[in-house]
Amino acid sequence: MMLQAPLSHYVLTARQSREVDRKTIEEMGIDGFTLMEIAGSSAAKAILSDRPGSSHGLYLCGKGNNAGDALVVGRYLMQHNIAATLVFLSGTGDLSPDAEKNLELLREFDSRNQLTIFESWGAFDQSGSWDFIIDGMLGTGLDSELRGDYLKGVQWANKQPAPVLSMDIPTGLHADTGESMGACIRAEQTFAFGGRKQGHYLEEGPARTGKITYCELPFPNHFKSSCNTFLLDESWVERPPAQPGRHKYASGVLYIIAGSEGLTGAAILAAQSAWAEGLGAVIIVCPRGLLSVYEHNLPSIIKKPVGDTSDDHFKPQHLSHTLEILREKEGVVLLGPGLGRQEETASFVSRFLSRNLRNTVIDADALWALARSGQWDKPDDTQWILTPHPGELSRFTDHPITNDYQRLNFVRTFSSDHHITILSKGMPGIIGTSSGTCYITNYNTRYFARAGNGDVLAGKVGAYLAFGRAPDDSCAGGLLQGKQKLDRYLETAQGLPEPRDFI
Ligand SMILES: NC(=O)C1=CN([C@@H]2O[C@H](COP(=O)(O)OP(=O)(O)OC[C@H]3O[C@@H](n4cnc5c(N)ncnc54)[C@H](OP(=O)(O)O)[C@@H]3O)[C@@H](O)[C@H]2O)[C@@H](O)CC1
Ligand SMILES: Nc1ncnc2c1ncn2[C@@H]1O[C@H](COP(=O)(O)OP(=O)(O)O)[C@@H](O)[C@H]1O
Ligand SMILES: [K+]
Numbered sequence: 001m002m003l004q005a006p007l008s009h010y011v012l013t014a015r016q017s018r019e020v021d022r023k024t025i026e027e028m029g030i031d032g033f034t035l036m037e038i039a040g041s042s043a044a045k046a047i048l049s050d051r052p053g054s055s056h057g058l059y060l061c062g063k064g065n066n067a068g069d070a071l072v073v074g075r076y077l078m079q080h081n082i083a084a085t086l087v088f089l090s091g092t093g094d095l096s097p098d099a100e101k102n103l104e105l106l107r108e109f110d111s112r113n114q115l116t117i118f119e120s121w122g123a124f125d126q127s128g129s130w131d132f133i134i135d136g137m138l139g140t141g142l143d144s145e146l147r148g149d150y151l152k153g154v155q156w157a158n159k160q161p162a163p164v165l166s167m168d169i170p171t172g173l174h175a176d177t178g179e180s181m182g183a184c185i186r187a188e189q190t191f192a193f194g195g196r197k198q199g200h201y202l203e204e205g206p207a208r209t210g211k212i213t214y215c216e217l218p219f220p221n222h223f224k225s226s227c228n229t230f231l232l233d234e235s236w237v238e239r240p241p242a243q244p245g246r247h248k249y250a251s252g253v254l255y256i257i258a259g260s261e262g263l264t265g266a267a268i269l270a271a272q273s274a275w276a277e278g279l280g281a282v283i284i285v286c287p288r289g290l291l292s293v294y295e296h297n298l299p300s301i302i303k304k305p306v307g308d309t310s311d312d313h314f315k316p317q318h319l320s321h322t323l324e325i326l327r328e329k330e331g332v333v334l335l336g337p338g339l340g341r342q343e344e345t346a347s348f349v350s351r352f353l354s355r356n357l358r359n360t361v362i363d364a365d366a367l368w369a370l371a372r373s374g375q376w377d378k379p380d381d382t383q384w385i386l387t388p389h390p391g392e393l394s395r396f397t398d399h400p401i402t403n404d405y406q407r408l409n410f411v412r413t414f415s416s417d418h419h420i421t422i423l424s425k426g427m428p429g430i431i432g433t434s435s436g437t438c439y440i441t442n443y444n445t446r447y448f449a450r451a452g453n454g455d456v457l458a459g460k461v462g463a464y465l466a467f468g469r470a471p472d473d474s475c476a477g478g479l480l481q482g483k484q485k486l487d488r489y490l491e492t493a494q495g496l497p498e499p500r501d502f503i
Helices: 014-028 032-050 065-079 095-111 150-160 206-207 262-276 288-297 316-327 345-357 362-375 389-396 404-417 451-465 471-492
Strands: 056-061 083-086 115-118 133-134 164-168 189-193 212-213 231-234 252-257 281-286 302-306 334-336 358-364 384-387 421-422 430-432 438-441
Touching: 014 032, 014 150, 032 065, 032 095, 032 164, 032 189, 032 212, 056 065, 065 083, 065 095, 065 133, 065 164, 083 095, 115 471, 150 430, 164 262, 231 471, 252 262, 252 316, 252 451, 262 281, 262 288, 281 288, 281 316, 288 302, 302 316, 316 345, 334 345, 358 451, 362 389, 362 451, 384 471, 389 404, 389 421, 389 471, 404 421, 404 438, 421 471, 430 471, 438 471, 451 471
Parallel strands: 056 083, 056 133, 083 115, 133 164, 164 189, 189 212, 231 438, 252 281, 252 334, 281 302, 334 358, 358 384, 384 421
Antiparallel strands: 421 430, 430 438
């Protein structure tokens, strides 16, 4: 089964967000004021339950609808006796119509003199104290580096002891790219209205948004159909069921074509990682000169040597025997970990890829060889999963990939153009599918940035593919399996986890 994310996990660009908003207003007749009311009231409800005992909030407001959301929050919380101090960074003379209406309402609801309003940053008396700061300065309307007093407002808020709670997106964070536009709020919590935004998960986003709380808005599902990016998490990706009691070869076979002199560790880690998932068989195909290393380290793994005892890396003359071995049993292939970059090995890889009919995970040095050859002789009906780290990915394009936004866009077009699946490693991890849909991780993948973790991941992805899971689902399973192990490790252990902790 291919991945099927719930709609609550869709991730929008600013343009998609505006488009859904506009269509809901124009075609469904649900006006912007109502959307704002739902957005602000659900954030207020969460704040009331998360922060009991609060008595005073500070509201930093711009002039657009992001400010309107903040004003709705202020009104609900004032009803619960939480005083509100409002600071308008662009004054109150040019508010968006819905924000203006909400300011009027807030004034009318203020029966106990709990409202203080400053009409500019300059007028703001900063000596007060607040239980929280609501960031309603800028949302998806941000269109450039921060201007005017917004820079001051952001820098000041980041220095306050009170937690900052952002409406929709931290002010200064670009909704599409996740870049900080001159300066950016560091929020403790962000309420994502009607959809998560790409910028929450790319570049600076994860460090700036804090905890993300998704607040649903009444957008009809068919308006979301243009969305092709989803958040990947364990709430919806299923763990593969164990397959006990089946014949060993019926419960999945993975052929691993990997390793060369000095790099056998990568092949060993990948094989151990795949084996730990309960496959029927893991078969390592190796140059005969390395057989003793694997005999010593991998007792449970079947070894199939090719070539002669002087061979310590793959060569074109190993091709026909390798293909013959692959014909023995149904299975899938993991090609690449520790293959090395000898000319002969690169040539073996290119020829192998054009003739191999097994579904294949292509990793590490096999990616290097594939990019170098520039040939795309993928046999029809063969599924390929490429697992590049950012350096390996950039070899597939002449255009530099210097940020996550470019990486996401490149992964999307490259995987759909070539009808392959890409697991782009990095922070975040991104899965690109042949349909153009992408999935983004939402956890700190930097814990995996140690040599060997890529081999463990490739082993898992290969194992899931061998179990018959779809390529995108295999990638998701591999990533999230590591995440679960990471969570358990962080609960109990100290220091940085090692690759074996993820096996
Ligand atoms: N979409 C939805 O589903 C829903 C959206 N909702 C909410 O609306 C938000 C979007 O509101 P929005 O479009 O009014 O834009 P918003 O972010 O308030 O700011 C616009 C103002 O910012 C200014 N400005 C721009 N860049 C700047 C800079 N660098 N430095 C300084 N100023 C800058 C620019 O000023 P100008 O240049 O025009 O003078 C413009 O007037 C969205 O994030 C969500 O919170 C919910 O209420 C309901 C459902
Ligand atoms: N479970 C995981 N979740 C997210 N990312 C992962 C996971 N496992 C590995 N990675 C990614 O793989 C990278 C390591 O792979 P790579 O750089 O190819 O190193 P190597 O091949 O030397 O092990 C990590 O930096 C991380 O981006
Ligand atoms: K904001």
